[in-house]
Amino acid sequence: MIWRGEGKSLLIGARSALLINPPIYDTQYWARWSQPHGLLKVATWLRNNGYKNLRLLDCLATNEKRKVNYRRRQIVDRGNVRRQVNEYGWPLAKLKLELIKHTNGDLFRPDEIWITSIMTYWWESTRDVIDLIHEVFPENTPRILVGGIYPTLHPEHAEENLTRGNDRIVIVPGEICVEAANSWTDLSLYRDPVYETYPKYAIITGSRGCPFNCGYCAQLKLNNGNRQVRHRSAVDVADEIEAKYRNHGIREIAFYEDNLLFNREEFLERLEEIQRRGLKLEFYAPEGIEPRLIEKELLTKMRQAGFQKIHLALETIDNEIARNWNRRQATIEKFDKAVEIARECGFKSGAEELNAFVIFGLPGENLQAVVNTAIYASHHVGSVVPMLFTPVPGSLIYEQHENYIREQGFDLQQLNGKLLPFLEYNQMLYPDLEASDYLELEAFMMRLNSSKVYSKRFDILGESQVAEAFRGVLARSIL
Numbered sequence: 001m002i003w004r005g006e007g008k009s010l011l012i013g014a015r016s017a018l019l020i021n022p023p024i025y026d027t028q029y030w031a032r033w034s035q036p037h038g039l040l041k042v043a044t045w046l047r048n049n050g051y052k053n054l055r056l057l058d059c060l061a062t063n064e065k066r067k068v069n070y071r072r073r074q075i076v077d078r079g080n081v082r083r084q085v086n087e088y089g090w091p092l093a094k095l096k097l098e099l100i101k102h103t104n105g106d107l108f109r110p111d112e113i114w115i116t117s118i119m120t121y122w123w124e125s126t127r128d129v130i131d132l133i134h135e136v137f138p139e140n141t142p143r144i145l146v147g148g149i150y151p152t153l154h155p156e157h158a159e160e161n162l163t164r165g166n167d168r169i170v171i172v173p174g175e176i177c178v179e180a181a182n183s184w185t186d187l188s189l190y191r192d193p194v195y196e197t198y199p200k201y202a203i204i205t206g207s208r209g210c211p212f213n214c215g216y217c218a219q220l221k222l223n224n225g226n227r228q229v230r231h232r233s234a235v236d237v238a239d240e241i242e243a244k245y246r247n248h249g250i251r252e253i254a255f256y257e258d259n260l261l262f263n264r265e266e267f268l269e270r271l272e273e274i275q276r277r278g279l280k281l282e283f284y285a286p287e288g289i290e291p292r293l294i295e296k297e298l299l300t301k302m303r304q305a306g307f308q309k310i311h312l313a314l315e316t317i318d319n320e321i322a323r324n325w326n327r328r329q330a331t332i333e334k335f336d337k338a339v340e341i342a343r344e345c346g347f348k349s350g351a352e353e354l355n356a357f358v359i360f361g362l363p364g365e366n367l368q369a370v371v372n373t374a375i376y377a378s379h380h381v382g383s384v385v386p387m388l389f390t391p392v393p394g395s396l397i398y399e400q401h402e403n404y405i406r407e408q409g410f411d412l413q414q415l416n417g418k419l420l421p422f423l424e425y426n427q428m429l430y431p432d433l434e435a436s437d438y439l440e441l442e443a444f445m446m447r448l449n450s451s452k453v454y455s456k457r458f459d460i461l462g463e464s465q466v467a468e469a470f471r472g473v474l475a476r477s478i479l
Ligand code: B12
Pocket: 026, 028, 029, 030, 031, 033, 034, 035, 036, 037, 038, 039, 041, 042, 113, 114, 115, 116, 117, 118, 119, 120, 121, 145, 146, 147, 148, 149, 150, 172, 174, 175, 176, 177, 180, 181, 182, 205, 216, 217, 218, 219, 222, 256, 257, 258, 286, 287, 387, 388, 389, 390, 391, 392, 393, 395, 417
């Protein structure tokens, strides 16, 4: 069933729970800043509401090298390329052994199992974990709750594919309640002997919401259609960071918020509050920041506080395309201004201190525009981060193409950017286009970034003799 009640009514007097972050099936997994922070907040909230026994089974916990193990799952043919889908994280057999400890008296028997499910295209591993729970607990199966981004963006899909009519499996869309969403993450759960290492970083969410509705983003649906930005107090955020610094040895903080800089005054206050405590920390915003909101005072404070790199959402240099993605607020002129300010504030280009996201793989996309954007970003910013477009349920672009997606018979796992869901669509527009063109585009962007000699990068738009000669050769060969 899909739960649509008021926060506390989800709690029915249980005292013990297992919290699971399932493994995932994908072609790649970015483990760097991927703590299951939603579930870690839920843990604190459960404790505050009387749960005595809690155990976290984070199947994606990283090792000493901050990596996650994986093994091959299947090969998927897409046009003229083959993509290897892997299973990342604990094999299900390992999870099974951990679950069994809770049936044979070694460890407490859980009243409930709370599962977090993140990307919509990862849903299959959540189903497999639920099947495993039924296998291990065939009788008196604990009540199962599933929350996170997937059940929020597509609760009906989750109900159909995860509960399969079983009322003891509860799909919980959304953030439960403000109290749960504002809870601090509980890192102490990683003291469990099942983990090889203790987290070296923490994820902090100081605000939720964004007034914009960029075509590829689902934040509006994630925030219940509410365009308002809600934030925690600067003191509460700084208290959480300080507690993590002192009690857990955390020195790195990643902020995950829908629009980090939107509330400038609040963010400045937060930085001041953190700095006042004199903690030596590094800060990151790997999700990217909105260039339009960058200004000198803010960025100077960010740098002083410990931001060493910034990721800017460029996406495209073509203002017309940006308008089509409902990104009227983001123009190339504002982006240029942001880069100029960032340089003045000491963020070096070409040293990965300044990075620009470039999105590609969208329906109807023109390759020329992507190449232009990539070369532009490489020249002006120095580091290009290619992002393959993923059609996210609940976003405008997804809704515009819902009929096409249905006609193709795609299920959510196929709507993974890395599996090129709009390949055939774009081939109707550009018959010579091949799947390998997307891989080449990605390789092209990566090449623009790398290959340094004596710390100098080759800049295609640069003023060097080599760059000029290169452009001359290209122009002649095109003629
Ligand atoms: C962190 C993040 C990333 C990180 C790490 C992702 C990872 N490996 O886990 C990075 C920067 C790498 C990233 C990359 C991408 N991301 Co991203 N990312 C996010 C972000 C900011 C947070 C996701 C997250 O972990 N949230 C934790 C959640 C679950 O916590 P929470 O909501 O605070 O938790 C509350 C509730 O959900 C609930 N809850 C949580 N768990 C549970 C469990 C139970 C049982 C219950 C009852 C309740 C409950 O209670 C909590 C407290 O209120 C979201 C945006 C957002 N606003 O959430 C996008 C988001 C998930 N990403 C998105 C996308 C599209 C991408 C990319 C595909 C972009 C691209 N084209 O490259 C890539 C691909 C990543 C990959 N590995 O495949 C999309 C959706 C993807 C999808 N299809 O589901 C989102 C929604 C943003 C958007 N644009 O719309 N991303």
